[in-house]
Amino acid sequence: MVQDLLVIGTGISGLTFAIKVAEENSKCTITLISKNDINEGNTRYAQGGIAVVRNLKKDSTEKHIKDTLLAGDEGCDPDVVKFVVEEANLRLDELIKWGTAFDKKKEKLHLAMEGGHSENRIVHYKDQTGKQIQEVLTAKVKTFPNITILENHTLVDLITDHHSKTKGNRCYGAYVISQEEEKIIKISSKITVLSTGGAGSLYAYSTNPSIATGDGLGAAYRAKVQLEGLPFVQFHPTALRDKVNGNVFLITEAVRGAGGKLHNTQHEEFLLNEDPRGALAPRDIVARGIQKQIQKQKEKFVWLDGSSIPKTIWKSRFPNIYKTCSSIGIQLPQDPIPVVPAAHYFCGGIKVNQYSESQLKGLYAIGECSATGLHGANRLASNSLLEALVFAHRAAMDCLKSLQKPLPDNAFYKALPEWDGEGYSKNNTLEDVQTLREKLQEIMTDSVGIFKTNKSLKQAEEKINDIYGKVQQLYHQNELTNGLCELRNLVSIAYLITKQSQEIKENRGVFYNHDYA
Ligand code: SIN
Numbered sequence: 001m002v003q004d005l006l007v008i009g010t011g012i013s014g015l016t017f018a019i020k021v022a023e024e025n026s027k028c029t030i031t032l033i034s035k036n037d038i039n040e041g042n043t044r045y046a047q048g049g050i051a052v053v054r055n056l057k058k059d060s061t062e063k064h065i066k067d068t069l070l071a072g073d074e075g076c077d078p079d080v081v082k083f084v085v086e087e088a089n090l091r092l093d094e095l096i097k098w099g100t101a102f103d104k105k106k107e108k109l110h111l112a113m114e115g116g117h118s119e120n121r122i123v124h125y126k127d128q129t130g131k132q133i134q135e136v137l138t139a140k141v142k143t144f145p146n147i148t149i150l151e152n153h154t155l156v157d158l159i160t161d162h163h164s165k166t167k168g169n170r171c172y173g174a175y176v177i178s179q180e181e182e183k184i185i186k187i188s189s190k191i192t193v194l195s196t197g198g199a200g201s202l203y204a205y206s207t208n209p210s211i212a213t214g215d216g217l218g219a220a221y222r223a224k225v226q227l228e229g230l231p232f233v234q235f236h237p238t239a240l241r242d243k244v245n246g247n248v249f250l251i252t253e254a255v256r257g258a259g260g261k262l263h264n265t266q267h268e269e270f271l272l273n274e275d276p277r278g279a280l281a282p283r284d285i286v287a288r289g290i291q292k293q294i295q296k297q298k299e300k301f302v303w304l305d306g307s308s309i310p311k312t313i314w315k316s317r318f319p320n321i322y323k324t325c326s327s328i329g330i331q332l333p334q335d336p337i338p339v340v341p342a343a344h345y346f347c348g349g350i351k352v353n354q355y356s357e358s359q360l361k362g363l364y365a366i367g368e369c370s371a372t373g374l375h376g377a378n379r380l381a382s383n384s385l386l387e388a389l390v391f392a393h394r395a396a397m398d399c400l401k402s403l404q405k406p407l408p409d410n411a412f413y414k415a416l417p418e419w420d421g422e423g424y425s426k427n428n429t430l431e432d433v434q435t436l437r438e439k440l441q442e443i444m445t446d447s448v449g450i451f452k453t454n455k456s457l458k459q460a461e462e463k464i465n466d467i468y469g470k471v472q473q474l475y476h477q478n479e480l481t482n483g484l485c486e487l488r489n490l491v492s493i494a495y496l497i498t499k500q501s502q503e504i505k506e507n508r509g510v511f512y513n514h515d516y517a
Helices: 012-024 061-071 078-097 129-141 215-222 253-257 283-296 311-317 319-327 384-402 410-414 430-447 454-477 482-503
Strands: 002-008 030-033 147-150 153-158 173-178 183-194 233-240 261-263 302-305 337-346 349-351 363-365
Touching: 002 012, 002 173, 002 410, 012 030, 012 129, 012 384, 030 183, 061 078, 078 384, 129 384, 153 183, 153 215, 153 482, 183 215, 183 384, 183 410, 215 349, 215 363, 215 482, 233 253, 233 283, 261 283, 283 302, 283 337, 311 319, 363 384, 430 454, 430 482, 454 482
Parallel strands: 002 030, 002 183, 030 147, 183 363
Antiparallel strands: 153 173, 173 183, 233 337, 261 302, 302 337
C-alpha cells in the first residue's frame, strides 16, 4: 500500500497530528500504527497536565519562558521555548473544543502548581490528565474515514535510500511486523512520522509502560538520522516504592504542588539542604536529592508526607492515587507514601527543526522521541504534553505543504522492495530475549542512572557491547518478533546513552557524573 502519511505511535502527538491533517484534507490517506492497543503508551499514564499561562493577572508568558529556560539549565533553544509557550493557549483551546475536560474552579480552569514553576499554571483533569486526553483523541481519530488504524503492529525499520538504491536522502515509509499475521509488511509512504516515545524500559524502575522501548529512536539511528541529547534521561522524583500489579506507579508532582513534603526517615525535610525550594525545586535537583538520601540511609525510599492535604482534596483532585494507595494499605492523608525516583522521560531524541522534520527528508518526529530544543538538559514539569500539541500542529501544517511539492511517483513507492527475511529460522529465543533485556536494565540502572562515574560508564559500555553482539546474533539467525525488535532498539539506545555520556565533561540538568562534581 502507498500512503500519503504513515504515523507510528498513537499517544497525544501522533493522534493530534493525524486529526489535524485529516481535518484539513479529507483526501489525504493516513495509516496510524500502534504497537499495542491504540490507548497504550506514555500519554495515558501522564498524571500532571499541561503547562499553560492562563491567569494573566498573576502569570505571564515571560515567566513561563524563564522557568523553562532555568529548568533546562542553559540547554534550551530560546526561540523554540518562546513559540511553544506563546502557542500554548491556542493548542489547549483546540483540545477543549475536541471534547477534553479539565478541572475547573468557579467556571475557570483550575491551575495546579508543579516543581520549577513560579506560578500555578498546570491545567489538568484530576490526576488522570493523560488518560482523559488519550480517550478523547482516540474517539476522534476513529471518526475519519481517511485514517486507517493498525493496532498490534511493531516498527522494524524505516525505508530509506539504502533499500531503494537511490540518493534522495528521503524516508519512504517503514517495515512493520503485523503481530497477528506474524509477518513483516511494507508500508510505503510519502511522509513518515515517528511519535514513538522514549525508552524508559531501559531502566529497572520506570514510570513508562513496558512498551516504551525507543523503537523510533532505534530505527532512526539505523537510518543514520541524527540523535541528540540522549544522556539527558529525566528521573521522576516520586514513584510509589511498591509496584502495583507489577507496574511502577507515579505520584504526580502536583501532590507536592498541593502541599506534600518530602521527609527522610528521621522526619527531616532533607531537600532544603539542596535547594531553598525544597520539594518544589526542578525535577533534576529533587531526584538527585532523594537518591543521595537513599544512598545514605538503610531504607531504600523516602517519605512523601501529604498529611497537610485535606482528605476531600485527595479524593477529588487525586482520586487515582488515593485509590491505589488505599489498595496497598496506605490511608491518605494520614499515612506517608514511600517513594523512590524512577526513569521517566527522554529530554533528547531525534534532532528536528521547528516543524519537527528530521534531517532525513520526509521523516518527522514528534513528542518524546524528538529533540526540539524545548527541554534542554532538564524538562520542566508538564511541558511535555504541551510540546506534543504544539509540534504536532506545526508538523501537520508543514506536511500538508510538503505533500504539494514534487515527490517520487506512486510507481516508485510500489517498487520498493519487500522486507528481506530470507535465511531466518523460526524463533526459539524468547527466553534469551527476556534475559538480555533484564541484564541491560540492570547495567543501565546501576551504572548509567541518576549518578554516573567515568568508571561506571566505561564498564557499562563493555557489558552493553557484549549484549549487542548477542542481540545481533539473535537478529541474524531468527525470524523477527516484537520482543526481539524491542531488544534490538533498547541495546542500541543503551549504547548511545553510554557512549554520549562519556563525551560530556560537565554536569548539567539531569546529567550528573561524580567525576565532574
Ligand atoms: C507528574 O505528574 O508529576 C508528571 C508530569 C510530567 O512528567 O510533566
